[in-house]
Amino acid sequence: ESKISKNNIKSVTISKSDFETGKEEKFTSVIGKYNSNGQLIEYFEWDDKKKFVKHEKYEYNEEGDKTKETQYNAAGAVHKINEYKYQGKLIKERISYAPNGKIKSKKVFTYELFE
Numbered sequence: 039e040s041k042i043s044k045n046n047i048k049s050v051t052i053s054k055s056d057f058e059t060g061k062e063e064k065f066t067s068v069i070g071k072y073n074s075n076g077q078l079i080e081y082f083e084w085d086d087k088k089k090f091v092k093h094e095k096y097e098y099n100e101e102g103d104k105t106k107e108t109q110y111n112a113a114g115a116v117h118k119i120n121e122y123k124y125q126g127k128l129i130k131e132r133i134s135y136a137p138n139g140k141i142k143s144k145k146v147f148t149y150e151l152f153e
Contacts, residue, residue, distance in 0.1 A: 040077075041076075043072075049069065049072065050072075051066055051069050053066050065084070067085075068083050077098050077104075079097075080095050092109065093109070094107055095108045104122055106120070115137065117137065128149055130146070131145060131146045
């Protein structure tokens with residue numbers, strides 16, 4: 039059980055204060071949203087200049103493995119989709135898709151295990 043689910047956390051907002059100008063300037067740098075299992079389902083991030091960095095959504099299977107990651111651009115349009123396939127609890131492959139559904143890249147994971 040994660041600290042997120044154990045503490046019944048639905049979202050986390052990290053605010054940052056900058057005192058370089060001589061007065062406090064407070065802004066949000068990260069927002070993370072979680073499901074009832076404590077898994078991150080949505081993530082937003084901004085840099086120190088308050089510029090958008092990323093927005094991602096995540097999906098999981100019944101075993102709790104991340105199966106899909108959707109990345110959005112600053113306008114809120116889909117930028118890239120990553121789908122994950124597993125062999126047991128280990129990632130077997132990650133396929134990245136462009137917004138039009140065409141495959142951009144594929145990573146295959148090979149593991150060497152201790153006997």
